[in-house]
Amino acid sequence: MLAAVLAACTPDAPATPAASDATGPGGEAVAALPAGAPEQFGFGAHASEDRIARWDIDVKPDGEGLPPGSGSVEEGRRVYELSCMQCHGPTGTEGPNDRLVVAGDWEQWPPGRAFGAFWPYATTFFDYTRRAMPQLTPGTMSDDEVYAVVAYVLHLNGLLAADAVLDAESLAAIEMPARDRFVPDDRAGGPEIR
Known part of the structure; x- marks a missing residue:
């Protein structure tokens, strides 16, 4: 052979x-x-239309690609306790993995390695969570569970009310605190970049 x-x-x-x-x-x-x-x-296996559709789950910053469904902050708290707390701590500030909650003022820069400083769009946080979390069993949460846990983390960061329910429309409307601190990388490339 x-x-x-x-x-x-x-x-x-x-x-x-x-x-x-x-x-x-x-x-x-x-x-x-x-x-x-x-x-x-x-x-x-053959890449059928159905198999491709199951992997074609990207979500754009404007919310295009968000699935149907919804989740409340309270439902998200339960999902967080079952699926997230072991890596991010009981309140999202302890770790051992990345902090999900900013313990301080958003206006201080840099706010440390925390959720709001790394996500210019809440839709991108949804996309990442849907694909990559929980760490040991990525992609196993339902769309409703992802909406819920994203709602809970946004609430912990003071970006969503305790009685809020997230869906595709409301998630796309959220403005993340550090959005304006991100700038497009417009470098053309070339040998000086490599």
């Missing part, structure tokens, strides 16, 4: 008969396989 792979990597490797009619994504790779090599290797 290794010999077949190495042979396929040489510039003078013969192409398969399908080389001239290889079309679609990955067609060139299939066309470069040596004659007799299998087109499938027995692992993975």
